[in-house]
Amino acid sequence: MINKVVAGADEAISDIKNGSTLMLGGFGLCGIPENCIAALVRKGVKELTCISNNAGVDDFGIGLMLQQHQVKKMISSYVGENAEFERQLLSGELEVELIPQGTLATRCMAAGYGMPAIFTPAGVGTEVAEGKETRNFNGKDYLMEYAFDADFALVKAWKGDTAGNLIFRSTSRNFNPVMAMAGKITIAEVEELVEPGVLDPDHIHTPGVYVHRIFQGANYEKRIEQRTVRPRN
Amino acid sequence: MINKVVAGADEAISDIKNGSTLMLGGFGLCGIPENCIAALVRKGVKELTCISNNAGVDDFGIGLMLQQHQVKKMISSYVGENAEFERQLLSGELEVELIPQGTLATRCMAAGYGMPAIFTPAGVGTEVAEGKETRNFNGKDYLMEYAFDADFALVKAWKGDTAGNLIFRSTSRNFNPVMAMAGKITIAEVEELVEPGVLDPDHIHTPGVYVHRIFQGANYEKRIEQRTVRPRN
Amino acid sequence: MLDKNGIAKRIAKEIKDGYYVNLGIGIPTLVANFIPQGINVVLQSENGLLGMGPFPFEGEEDADLINAGKQTITTLPGSSIFDSAMSFGMIRSQKIDLTILGAMEVSENGDIANWKIPGKMVKGMGGAMDLVASAKNIIVAMQHVNKAGESKLLPKCSLPLTGVNCIRKVVTELAVLDILPEGGFRLVERAPGVSVDYIKQATAGKLFADENAPEMILN
Amino acid sequence: MLDKNGIAKRIAKEIKDGYYVNLGIGIPTLVANFIPQGINVVLQSENGLLGMGPFPFEGEEDADLINAGKQTITTLPGSSIFDSAMSFGMIRSQKIDLTILGAMEVSENGDIANWKIPGKMVKGMGGAMDLVASAKNIIVAMQHVNKAGESKLLPKCSLPLTGVNCIRKVVTELAVLDILPEGGFRLVERAPGVSVDYIKQATAGKLFADENAPEMILN
Numbered sequence: 001m002i003n004k005v006v007a008g009a010d011e012a013i014s015d016i017k018n019g020s021t022l023m024l025g026g027f028g029l030c031g032i033p034e035n036c037i038a039a040l041v042r043k044g045v046k047e048l049t050c051i052s053n054n055a056g057v058d059d060f061g062i063g064l065m066l067q068q069h070q071v072k073k074m075i076s077s078y079v080g081e082n083a084e085f086e087r088q089l090l091s092g093e094l095e096v097e098l099i100p101q102g103t104l105a106t107r108c109m110a111a112g113y114g115m116p117a118i119f120t121p122a123g124v125g126t127e128v129a130e131g132k133e134t135r136n137f138n139g140k141d142y143l144m145e146y147a148f149d150a151d152f153a154l155v156k157a158w159k160g161d162t163a164g165n166l167i168f169r170s171t172s173r174n175f176n177p178v179m180a181m182a183g184k185i186t187i188a189e190v191e192e193l194v195e196p197g198v199l200d201p202d203h204i205h206t207p208g209v210y211v212h213r214i215f216q217g218a219n220y221e222k223r224i225e226q227r228t229v230r231p232r233n
Numbered sequence: 234m235i236n237k238v239v240a241g242a243d244e245a246i247s248d249i250k251n252g253s254t255l256m257l258g259g260f261g262l263c264g265i266p267e268n269c270i271a272a273l274v275r276k277g278v279k280e281l282t283c284i285s286n287n288a289g290v291d292d293f294g295i296g297l298m299l300q301q302h303q304v305k306k307m308i309s310s311y312v313g314e315n316a317e318f319e320r321q322l323l324s325g326e327l328e329v330e331l332i333p334q335g336t337l338a339t340r341c342m343a344a345g346y347g348m349p350a351i352f353t354p355a356g357v358g359t360e361v362a363e364g365k366e367t368r369n370f371n372g373k374d375y376l377m378e379y380a381f382d383a384d385f386a387l388v389k390a391w392k393g394d395t396a397g398n399l400i401f402r403s404t405s406r407n408f409n410p411v412m413a414m415a416g417k418i419t420i421a422e423v424e425e426l427v428e429p430g431v432l433d434p435d436h437i438h439t440p441g442v443y444v445h446r447i448f449q450g451a452n453y454e455k456r457i458e459q460r461t462v463r464p465r466n
Numbered sequence: 467m468l469d470k471n472g473i474a475k476r477i478a479k480e481i482k483d484g485y486y487v488n489l490g491i492g493i494p495t496l497v498a499n500f501i502p503q504g505i506n507v508v509l510q511s512e513n514g515l516l517g518m519g520p521f522p523f524e525g526e527e528d529a530d531l532i533n534a535g536k537q538t539i540t541t542l543p544g545s546s547i548f549d550s551a552m553s554f555g556m557i558r559s560q561k562i563d564l565t566i567l568g569a570m571e572v573s574e575n576g577d578i579a580n581w582k583i584p585g586k587m588v589k590g591m592g593g594a595m596d597l598v599a600s601a602k603n604i605i606v607a608m609q610h611v612n613k614a615g616e617s618k619l620l621p622k623c624s625l626p627l628t629g630v631n632c633i634r635k636v637v638t639e640l641a642v643l644d645i646l647p648e649g650g651f652r653l654v655e656r657a658p659g660v661s662v663d664y665i666k667q668a669t670a671g672k673l674f675a676d677e678n679a680p681e682m683i684l685n
Numbered sequence: 686m687l688d689k690n691g692i693a694k695r696i697a698k699e700i701k702d703g704y705y706v707n708l709g710i711g712i713p714t715l716v717a718n719f720i721p722q723g724i725n726v727v728l729q730s731e732n733g734l735l736g737m738g739p740f741p742f743e744g745e746e747d748a749d750l751i752n753a754g755k756q757t758i759t760t761l762p763g764s765s766i767f768d769s770a771m772s773f774g775m776i777r778s779q780k781i782d783l784t785i786l787g788a789m790e791v792s793e794n795g796d797i798a799n800w801k802i803p804g805k806m807v808k809g810m811g812g813a814m815d816l817v818a819s820a821k822n823i824i825v826a827m828q829h830v831n832k833a834g835e836s837k838l839l840p841k842c843s844l845p846l847t848g849v850n851c852i853r854k855v856v857t858e859l860a861v862l863d864i865l866p867e868g869g870f871r872l873v874e875r876a877p878g879v880s881v882d883y884i885k886q887a888t889a890g891k892l893f894a895d896e897n898a899p900e901m902i903l904n
Contacts, residue, residue: 001736001763002703002725027513027550028536030529053550080589090587098588101512102554102596106346109551113339113770114777114819116352116370120558121599125577125630128595137349137379146370158530163727163736163763169435170547171514172530177549181778197762202402203436205549207735207765209705209727209780222529228537229524234517234544235484235506260732260769261755263748286769313808323806331807334731335773335815342770346551347558347600353777354818358796358849361814391749396508396517396544403766404733405749410768414559430543438768440516440546442486442508442561455748461756462743 001163001196006213009039012187016045016152019072023108023148023179024052024062025155028081028225031172032061033154035189035217040065047072051150053104053175055079060223069093077101081225100128103145105178110147112181112210117146153183156217157206160190161199164208173205180206189217234396234429239446242272245420249278249385252305256341256381256412257285257295258388261314261458264405265294266387268422268450273298280305284383286337286408288312293456302326310334314458333361336378338411343380345414345443350379386416389450390439393423394432397441406438413439422450468639468657473607475500475684476655477566477637480605481507488512488557488597490567491535493607497566508544510562512593514553517545534593554593558600565601567594569608569633571623574671576633576645578606579625591628598629610638610668617670619643619651641665642682643673650674655682687858687876692826694719694903695874696785696856699824700726707731707776707816709786710754712826716785727763729781731772731812736764753812773812777819784820786813788827788852790842793890795852795864797825798844810847817848829857829887836889838862838870860884861901862892869893874901 006012013036016022026032040048041064048071055074056063065071066084073095079085088094099107100122110118119142123129133144155176158169166188168176180186188206193216239245246269249255259265273281274297281304288307289296298304299317306328312318321327332340333355343351352375356362366377388409391402399421401409413419421439426449468476474496481487481501488510489495498518501507509518511533518533519540527538541547556562571579578598581591598604611617619636636643642655653665653675662675687695693715700706700720707729708714717737720726728737730752737752738759746757760766775781790798797817800810817823830836838855855862861874872884872894881894 001761002727027534028532030513030532030536076590078590078592086587098590100591100595101550101593102557102600105550105554106348112778113774114353114779115339115774116373116375118351119349120347120596122558122596124599126595126627128591140349142349161763165763165765167435168547170528170530170541171511171532173435173547173549174514175550178551181774195762201734201736201760201764201766202400202406204765204767207767207771207775208763209729209735209775224527224529224532224538225536226532226538227527228521228539229527230521232523234542235508260753261751263732263751263755309809311809311811319806331809333810333814334769334812335776335819338769338773345559346555347560348555353815355777355815357818359814359846361810394544398544398546401766403747403749403760404730404751406766406768407733408769411770414555428543434515434517434541434545434547437546437548440548440552440556441544442510442516442556457746457748457751457757458755459751459757460746461740461758462746463740465742 003162004164004211004214005162006215008215009035009189010042012036012213012215013039013043016040018045019047020151021049023150023153023183024050025176025179026052027174028054029056029061029223031156031174031176033156033189034220036154036187037061037064040070041068044068046070049073051075051148053077053101055082055085057081058084073097075099077104105175107145107148108175108178108182112178115147117144119144148182150183151185153179153186155180155186155188157188157190159192159194159199160188160214161194161196163196164211164214165199165204166206166211167199167203168205177206181210185212186210187212188214190214191217191220236395237397237444237447238395239448241448242268242422243275245269245446245448246272246276251278252280253384254282256383256386256416257283258409258412259285260407261287262289262294262456264389264407264409266389266422267453269387269420270294270297273303274301277301279303282306284308284381286310286334288315288318290314291317306330308332310337338408340378340381341408341411341415345411348380350377352377381415383416384418386412386419388413388419388421390421390423392425392427392432393421393447394427394429396429397421397444397447398432398437399439399444400432400436401438410439414443418445419443420445421447423447424450424453467660471496472684473637473639476642476682477605477607481505481564485563486510486561488562488565492568494566494568495535512553512557514548514550515545517542554596557596560600560602562601563603565597565604566607567597569606571618571620571625572606572608572633572636573620573623574645574651575649576631577623578628578633579623580628582626594628598632604633606633606636608636608638610640617668619669619671621671640668653679655680657682686879690715691903692856692858695861695901696824696826700724700783704782705729705780707781707784711787713785713787714754731776733767733769733772734764736761773815776815779819779821781820782822784816784823785826786816788825790837790839790844791825791827791852791855792839792842793864793870794868795850796842797847797852798842799847801845813847817851823852825852825855827855827857829859836887838888838890840890859887872898874899876901
């Protein structure tokens with residue numbers, strides 16, 4: 001098998017340049033590439049376009065990059081929990097493109113599946129449809145939406161092997177597999193990196209062919225945004 | 234959880250009618266719904282349109298249905314190993330639509346993902362493109378191909394639970410998950426049917442929402458088409 | 467007049483055995499608490515889970531297991547996990563039997579606005595546009611009037627739309643209303659103690675209201 | 686002049702370390718036997734496997750584990766299994782570095798015909814149309830002339846096409862040839878003992894052949 005292991009996040013992201021377009025996996029703070037984000041902050045790379053369902057919170061996730069003014073544009077479906085984000089947006093520092101969550105996911109998938117465009121009914125008749133081709137199939141209107149074109153995808157998995165195969169844990173899967181398929185260069189950080197043969201081929205969520213670099217991350221905080229519990233009786 | 238268990242293949246397929254359009258999972262004879270095919274032969278339902286990558290062999294798989302003249306039309310990518318098939322085709326008894334394998338898979342996926350059409354470069358400039366819309370994206374031509382519309386999908390999994398969740402084993406996965414997503418009614422036969430909670434949610438290949446009926450099959454023959462081995466040293 | 471739990475309780479009666487249901491944030495989330503015994507329902511969370519269970523016991527929260535509202539949750543026996551593309555794939559292909567979500571405004575032709583108020587910080591539409599454009603069966607849980615006393619059931623939405631001609635039922639603190647295919651709200655049930663006249667005054671859109679519309683039965 | 690194994694051996698030299706490779710049925714399958722030591726290659730089988738291993742030992746055949754030629758095979762450490770849609774997704778998105786397949790005819794502008802002979806029973810194109818339309822790097826393994834001695838490297842294909850303007854390299858029993866972007870075959874290497882003249886006579890399409898084209902080195 002092809003060995004794709006790099007030493008760590010700093011090496012993995014070393015060729016991300018000012019102006020790059022990145023995909024970042026995760027939903028809220030769940031399943032985000034914490035180590036890669038920290039490395040991007042250390043590197044100080046700027047003018048980034050970030051495709052990510054959310055924009056983190058003020059002091060975690062993509063919020064850390066926003067604090068350092070590294071993000072030029074966010075492409076997201078929901079950016080609700082972030083005061084610095086709001087400040088930069090209102091001041092015109094930050095550009096934001098809001099797109100429906102399913103459209104976001106499917107435009108990633110389209111890139112991974114070599115489909116230049118897909119059709120979705122999401123946004124028909126709304127401002128999301130402005131300037132887009134609408135097409136009727138079987139009496140229903142659909143928007144044509146284009147596959148994303150991202151320089152790098154940064155994803156976080158639970159387990160991975162040196163051949164790049166990835167397994168995600170529970171709902172931290174979310175956007176990670178579709179973004180992993182979609183990046184020109186895909187960088188995976190994993191909680192546990194194992195040798196080929198350890199992971200059952202039937203359990204692999206992302207085949208190694210999609211992953212260009214992989215490393216075992218460290219010090220995962222895995223912060224919870226909404227800690228909801230029920231009482232024990 | 235919703236219980237989707239039926240007693241067996243005969244009950245599962247009881248409402249398949251003459252003229253129905255079926256998807257049948259499998260690649261060659263690997264991962265085919267053996268029990269459902271046997272029940273269809275017993276039921277004697279005719280004039281079927283079958284969407285399946287292959288057409289079985291003379292005495293197994295869809296070949297058993299061909300022997301009984303139950304198939305009006307095959308939609309496949311490769312139909313090579315079947316003398317009775319050839320006879321019916323040449324005599325005009327059987328209609329055949331050959332489409333590229335990736336197009337076949339992706340038209341199934343499109344149905345499961347609620348996408349009315351997809352774009353693929355497969356077949357551009359060939360007779361497959363005749364009568365189809367060709368569209369250029371980024372300098373490359375693509376055909377627009379429509380999602381399949383199948384009344385029933387018959388799939389075979391390794392393990393399933395009563396809620397309809399499916400896990401496939403090795404390359405018997407092939408077309409099964411994409412067809413499972415695509416049927417208006419999806420019928421799954423499994424080698425082992427278990428209670429909810431036995432299967433790890435992270436290992437499920439086909440979520441139960443796609444499966445309408447499930448049963449534990451019996452007497453799997455799992456015939457091998459090309460038995461290739463290497464000598465032990 | 468119903469409180470939030472009352473609205474949720476009334477909506478729960480619309481859930482049939484065997485349904486796959488997607489619950490939005492807010493009142494819709496409360497619906498899960500009122501699903502009748504003996505009704506088997508599977509809750510979808512669009513971040514990638516079928517079979518959402520209750521909140522975890524304290525100390526058992528799992529950062530990797532959240533719902534679309536980013537709350538810690540649990541799975542149930544029979545749950546399955548999938549990625550975001552498959553999640554919205556099953557939404558688009560109408561595998562989800564019922565979608566329940568909140569709204570700021572609904573119009574008499576079934577348009578809905580629930581994501582953006584001009585001049586205010588826009589948080590985003592999340593999955594709402596996908597859900598309303600795809601679901602075959604959508605119930606809106608909302609307040610009938612805003613804090614200024616103005617109706618939110620309108621001839622035409624004033625806010626930017628989330629989806630067009632997609633809502634078929636609305637449950638508010640005052641009433642259950644269907645939206646007719648030909649346009650217009652039809653009063654189905656009154657909330658306990660609320661008069662037909664009161665509902666008429668609170669509804670700016672076209673309303674078809676039988677004077678004998680029954681009071682809803684919640685238990 | 687090369688036999689089938691010779692063609693496979695020569696093609697194997699085109700495989701670089703780290704390549705993901707899809708091998709078609711026939712001569713391309715043989716290429717796997719000649720991949721140089723120290724070259725890490727992952728073989729894709731389009732029925733849904735990355736990391737195809739050798740045939741199983743007798744008695745260890747697994748009916749659930751076959752390749753696209755329906756042969757029993759094995760996995761290797763690091764293998765992964767996926768469904769047919771993802772398999773062709775990775776083919777379309779050009780994640781496969783090299784595709785090797787057979788052909789009945791190839792034209793000087795890179796068209797290929799390999800699936801249908803009018804008047805004969807058509808078995809189907811399988812995955813060939815997807816592969817040739819998508820792959821960035823395709824090598825065709827084929828016989829230079831048919832049994833009647835007629836060239837299969839043509840100005841224009843006579844058989845129904847599998848793909849247009851997609852082939853860049855052809856390896857036959859006589860030669861290695863590139864297909865030039867502007868059209869025409871360019872002789873790269875002669876098979877051992879085969880003269881440039883012989884190749885010229887066996888090539889009906891436009892051929893650019895340096896009289897000093899080197900003989901291929903197979904070991």
